Amino acid sequence: MSSSSTPTPTLEPRGTISAKPLELDDNNELHGSLAKEEECATSKQKETTGLQTGLLMGSLCMSVFLAALDVTIVTTALPTISDHFQSASGYVWVGSAFLLSAASLIPSWGKFSDIWGRKAILLLAAGVFFLGSALCGAAVSISMLIVGRVVQGAGAGGLLSLTGIIIGDLFSPRERGKYYGLIGMVWAAASSLGPVIGGALARKASWRWCFYINLPTTGLAMAIIVLTLKIRTPHTPVLAGMKAVDWLGSALITGGTIMFLLGLQFGGGTHPWGSPVVIGLIVAGPLAFVLFMLVERYYAQYPIIPTHLFGNVSNLAIILVDFFHGIVFTQGAYFLPIYFQAVLNTSPLMSGVLLLPFALSLSLVAAIAGIYMKITGSYIGLLRMGFAISLIGCGLLYDLPDSETWSKIIIYQMILGIGSGADFQPPLIALQSSVPAQDNAAATATFSLVRNMASAIAVVISSAAFANKMTSQQADMAMKLGNETITAEFSGTHAEANIFLINSLDTEQQSVVRGAYHRAIQDIWIESMCITACGLMASFFVKNKTLQDEHTEVVTGLEGEKKRREIAMQLRGEE
Numbered sequence: 001m002s003s004s005s006t007p008t009p010t011l012e013p014r015g016t017i018s019a020k021p022l023e024l025d026d027n028n029e030l031h032g033s034l035a036k037e038e039e040c041a042t043s044k045q046k047e048t049t050g051l052q053t054g055l056l057m058g059s060l061c062m063s064v065f066l067a068a069l070d071v072t073i074v075t076t077a078l079p080t081i082s083d084h085f086q087s088a089s090g091y092v093w094v095g096s097a098f099l100l101s102a103a104s105l106i107p108s109w110g111k112f113s114d115i116w117g118r119k120a121i122l123l124l125a126a127g128v129f130f131l132g133s134a135l136c137g138a139a140v141s142i143s144m145l146i147v148g149r150v151v152q153g154a155g156a157g158g159l160l161s162l163t164g165i166i167i168g169d170l171f172s173p174r175e176r177g178k179y180y181g182l183i184g185m186v187w188a189a190a191s192s193l194g195p196v197i198g199g200a201l202a203r204k205a206s207w208r209w210c211f212y213i214n215l216p217t218t219g220l221a222m223a224i225i226v227l228t229l230k231i232r233t234p235h236t237p238v239l240a241g242m243k244a245v246d247w248l249g250s251a252l253i254t255g256g257t258i259m260f261l262l263g264l265q266f267g268g269g270t271h272p273w274g275s276p277v278v279i280g281l282i283v284a285g286p287l288a289f290v291l292f293m294l295v296e297r298y299y300a301q302y303p304i305i306p307t308h309l310f311g312n313v314s315n316l317a318i319i320l321v322d323f324f325h326g327i328v329f330t331q332g333a334y335f336l337p338i339y340f341q342a343v344l345n346t347s348p349l350m351s352g353v354l355l356l357p358f359a360l361s362l363s364l365v366a367a368i369a370g371i372y373m374k375i376t377g378s379y380i381g382l383l384r385m386g387f388a389i390s391l392i393g394c395g396l397l398y399d400l401p402d403s404e405t406w407s408k409i410i411i412y413q414m415i416l417g418i419g420s421g422a423d424f425q426p427p428l429i430a431l432q433s434s435v436p437a438q439d440n441a442a443a444t445a446t447f448s449l450v451r452n453m454a455s456a457i458a459v460v461i462s463s464a465a466f467a468n469k470m471t472s473q474q475a476d477m478a479m480k481l482g483n484e485t486i487t488a489e490f491s492g493t494h495a496e497a498n499i500f501l502i503n504s505l506d507t508e509q510q511s512v513v514r515g516a517y518h519r520a521i522q523d524i525w526i527e528s529m530c531i532t533a534c535g536l537m538a539s540f541f542v543k544n545k546t547l548q549d550e551h552t553e554v555v556t557g558l559e560g561e562k563k564r565r566e567i568a569m570q571l572r573g574e575e
Contacts, residue, residue, distance in 0.1 A: 004214065004562075006235070006463045010210060010344035014470075019399060019414070020362075025169065027361050027500070034098055035380075040562070041428075048099050049254050049370070052228050052230070052532070053113075054231055055224050055227075055228045056224070056225070056228040057179060057182065059164045059220075059221040059222075059224035059225050059228065060166070060167070060221075060223065061153055061182065061186045062217055062218075062221040062397040063122075063126060063163060063218070063221050064131070064160060064163050064183055064186050064187055064533070065186050065187075065189070065190040066156075066159075066160065066190075066214050066217055066221075067102075067155075067156035067157075067159040067160050067190075068186070068187045068191050068194075068379060069128065069193065069194045070098065070133075070152060070194070070210075070211075070214070071098065071099065071102075071156075071191060071194065072191050072192075072194030072195055072198070072500025073194040073198035073201075073210045074094055074095055074098075074194075074195040074198055074210060075095070075194065075195045075198060075208045075350065076195045076196075076198045076199030076202065076348045076349055076529040077198040077199065077201065077210050078095070079092060080203075080207045080477050081094060081145070081202075081203040081207050083136035083205065084348070085141065085142040086166065087220075088177070088358070092143060093146045093149075093159065093423070094142075094149055095145060095149075095329075096265050097146045097147075098149045098150070098152060098153035098228065099151060099154070099261070099452075099456070100150075100257075100258055100262070100265075101149070101150045101151075101152075101153030101154045101239065102153040102154065102156045102157035102160070102452065103157065103199035103257055103261065103449065103452035103453065103456070104157075104254045104255075104257040104258045104261075105154050105157045105158065105254060106157045106160075106161045106445050106448045106449045106452065107250070107253050107254075107304045107442075107445045107446070107449055108156075108250045108276060108304065109121065109125060109157060109158040109161050109162060109276035109445065110161055110162075110165060110255075110444065110445030111245065111246065111302075111304045111441070111444055111445075111554070112124075112245070112441075113162055113165060113441055113566075114302075114441050114556055114561060115234075115236055115241045115244050115245065115302075115556070115557065115561060116232055116233075116234070116556075116557075117230075117231075117232070117233035117234050117297075117497060117556050117559070118162060118165060118166050118169060118253040118556065119225070119229050119231055120233055120306055121159070121162060121232050122159070122162045122163075122166065122225060123222060123225060123226070124157050124158070125155050125158025125162055126155065126156070126158075126159060126218055126221065126222045126225070127222070128151060128152075128154050128155030128158065129152055129153055129154075129156055129158075129159060129214070130148065130155070130214070130218045130219065130290055131155070132148050132150070132151030132152025132153070132154070132155055132181075133210075133211045133212070133214035133215055134148075134150075134212075134215060134219065135147065135148030135151060135152070136148035136149060136152060136208075136210075136396055137208045137209075137211035137212040137215075138208075139208075141470075148211070154213075157448075159288065160187075160447045161351075161444060161445050161449060163169045163182070163183060163448075164183070164428065164439045164444045164448065165440060165444045165445070166231070167179045167180060167183070168227070168432050168440045168441075169231060169440060169553070169554050170231065171551065172547075172548060172549050172550055172551040172552075173429065173432065173433050173547040173548050174373070174374060174547035174548060174549050175374060175551075176429070176432075177362040177369075177370045177371075177372075177373030177374050177379070177425065177426075177429055177547065178367075178371050178373070178374045179304065179370065179372035179373065180366055180370055180425040180428060180429065181366050181367045181368070181369050181370020181373075181424075181425055182370060182422040183425075184363070184366035184367070184369075184370070184421070184425045185363040185364065185366045185367040186361045186363075187223060188359055188360060188363040188366060188421070188424070189363045191359070192333075192352070192355055192356060192358070192359030192360075193334065193352075193359075195337070195348065195349065195351070195352035195355075196349065196352040197210075198210050199212075199348065199352065200327075200347035202212070215465065222540050228321070231555070232556070233556075233558025234556050234558070234559070235406065235434055235557075236557050236558055240558060241558070244301070244306050244558060244561055245302075245506060246295075246301070246302055246303060246464070248295055248299070248531075249292055249295045249296055249300050249303060249304045249305075250304060251490055252288050252289075252291050252292035252295060253289070253292045253304060253449075254289025255288050255326045256284075256285045256286070256287075256289045256291075256556060257449070257453070258286040258457050259281045259282075259287075259288060260282060260284075260285025260286065260289075261453075261456050262281050262282065262283075263278050263279075263280075263282035263285060264280030264282070264456055264459075264460045266278050266281065267460065269281070269472075292305075293307060293320030294333060298471040301565065302561045302564065302565060304442065304445075305320025305442050305445070306316075306439055306442055306483065306564070309435055309439060309442060309443055309446060311428070312434075313539060313541055314434060314542050315431065315434050315435070316541075317538045317539070317542045318427050318430050318431045318434070318542055319431075319446070319447075319450055319543060320534075320538040321383065321387075321423070321427045321535055321538050321539055322428075322431075322447055322450045322451055322533070323450050323451075323453075323454045324387075324453070324454070324531050324532070324534050324535030324538060325386075325387075325420070325423045325424075325427065325451075325454075325535055326451040326452075326453075326455050326458065327454045327455075327457065327458040327461075327528075327531050328390055328394065328420065328458075328531055328532050328535065329362075329420045329424075329455075330454065330455040330458035330459060331458050331462050331524060331527070331528045331531075332358060332394075332397075332413075332420065332528070333355070333358070334458070334462065335466075335521055336351075336354075336355055336358060336397075336413065336497055337351040337352065337355060337520065337550070338496065338499070338517075339517075339521050340354045340355075342414075342499045342502065342514060342517040342518075343402055343497065343498050343514050343517050343518045344404055344520065345502070345503070346509075354409070355413070357409075357410045357411075357414050358368070358413040358414070358416060358417040358420075359417065360417070361413070361414040361415075361417030361418050361421065362417035362418070362420050362421040362424070362437070363421065364421065365417065365418045365421030365422055366421040366422075366424040366425060367419075368421075369382050369421065369422050369424070369425060369426065370425060371385075373425075373429060373547060374428065377485070377546045377547040377548075378433070378544060378546065378547065379426040379428075379429050379430050379433075379544070379547070380430075380539075380542065380544035382422050382423070382426045383422075383423060383426045383427065383430065383539045383542060384536065384539045384540070385422055386419050386421070386422030386423035386530055386534060387419065387423060387535045387536035387539055388419070389415060389418050389422065390416060390419030390420055390423070390532045390535075391529060391532045391533060391536060392415060392420070393412065393413075393415040393416030393417075393418070393419050393420075393421070394528040395529055396411075396412040396415055396416075396417065397410075397412050397413075397414070397416060397525040397528070397550070398522050398525040398526065398529075400412060400506040400521075400525075401421055402514065402515060402518045407496070411497070413496075418496075419532075423535075427447070427542075428444065428447050428540055429441050430445075430545075431444075432444065432546060433545045434543070434545065437552040437553075437554055438554055438555065438564050439564065440554055441554075448550055456562075460530050462524050463493075463496060463528065464495065464526060465523055465525060465527055466495065466520050466521070466523070467492045467493045467495060467496075467520045468492075469518050469519065469520035469523045470490060470492060470495040470517075471491050471492045472489055472515060473516045473519065473520070474488075474491045474492075476516075477490065477491075477516055479511065480512045481509055481512055481513075483507060486505070486509070488518075489501055490502075490513050490516065495517070499517075502514065514560075
C-alpha cells in the first residue's frame, strides 16, 4: 500500500488500492489495503487555521446548546403555558412530543448524511429546528404548539447526532476526544440551565421566548457552518439518493422507537400499566426492533445500522456501558430536583439552581476527560474510574439529609457529577475506534439512540420504584396524618404530580409527607448503585485501543454506500 504523507489543505482521497484482501482480527477490525483505501483515504490531520476550527466548533456548540436546552427549558414554563391555553392535559405532550421525535429520527439523520453529505444534512436539521422553534413561539393553540415541538424535536435530534458524526469525520481519534469533551460540557450545561432560563423567561418576559430565543442563534450558527465547515460534500442526485435510503428499515426503527416510548409514556398515567394499549405498544416496539435488525441483516442494500457493529463482545459491552450510564445520569438529573422540591421545600426554579453543583462538575470533568484522552491516547481508565466514582456518588446520595445541610448537598452532587462527566464521551470514542471509519455515522447514531432510550427507560423504572415505595408507606402515613383522603394524594403515581400540595398541609403533616418522599427517593439511589455496578462490570469487557493521531477521511455519497456494502459483505463472509 502506498499513500501520500504530505498534509494538504483540502479533504481529498489519498493513497492507492492494492489487491490485499480484507482481514478481520480479534477486535472485529479491518486490516489490509482494501479496508483502508477502498473505504476511505488515510492521511494526517487536515490542516486548518485555529480561527476556522474555533468558529466551526463554536457554531457546533451553539447548535448542541440549543438542542439540549429545549429538552428542559419548558419544564418550569409548563404551568404558564398550560394556563395560557387553558389545557390541563395537553401540556404533558409539550415535552414528550419533542423527545419522541428527536429519539426516533436519530438513525435516519445519520444515514441521510451518509448519502447526501454531512454539511447539507446538518444545515437541513438546523433549518427544521429553526422552523419548529418559530412554530412553537407563534403557537395559537396547544395543538399547534405540540406540532411545533414535533418539528423542533426532529431537527434537534439531527443536530445532536450530526455534531458527533462531523467531529468524528474531521478529527483523528486522538484529537477528537477534546472536542467531544467540549460538546459534552455544553450539553450538560444547557440541560441544567434549561429550567432556570425557562422559568426566568416565563416570569419576566413571555413563555414564547423559550422558543424565539433559538431563532437568531440558530441562524448565526447556520451562517458560520456554511462558511467554515470545509468537508467534501457529494453531489448525490435527489432521486438517486432517495432510492438508496433504506425506507423499510427507517420506518421500523422510527416506528419501534415511537411505540416503545409511547408505551412508557402512557403507562401508569394515561392508561394503567396492564391495559392492552400499554402492553401492545411496549411489546410491539421491541418486535419492530427485531424486525429492523433482520431487515438490516438480510434485506437492506444500504443498511441504516450495519449488524456487524455488534459483532464482538467489546462493542456490545460499549453499548451496555452507554445504556447504564444514560440511566444513572438521568436518575440523578430527574430525581435531585424532586428531592429539592419535595424534601427541602424549594421552588421549581430554585431546584434548577441547586442542581448546578452536579451540572457544573459534570461539565468540567467532561472537558477534562477529552483533554486527558488527547494527551494519553487512552479511554479505558476514564471509563472504569468514572463508574467507580459514580458508584460512590450514588451511595453518598442515599445519605442526603431531610434538611438543608448544604455541605453534603453540594459535595455529594459534585462526586456524582465527576463520575458521570468522566463517562460522558469515552464510550463514544471507544465505539468509533472499534468499527471501520466508514461506519462512523452509524456507530455515532446508534450510540445517541441508545442513550436517548436509556434516559426514557430511566424515568419509567425510577418513577415506578418511587411510586411503589410511596404506596408501601400509605398505611403509615394515613395513621400519622389521620386522613386517608389526604394520604391518597401522595400515594403511588400521584406522588410525583402532587408535590405542590405539600405546602397546603400544616407543619406536622408536612413533616410526615416530606419524610415519606425522602425515604422513597433513597430507594432510587439504591437502584442507581445497582445499575452503576452493572456499568462498571460491563466496562471490564471493553477492549482498550491506543487512539491514533492518523486521521481517516470518510467517503460519503453513493460511492461511500457501495464501499460500506462491500465491507459488510466481507465481514459477513468472515463470520
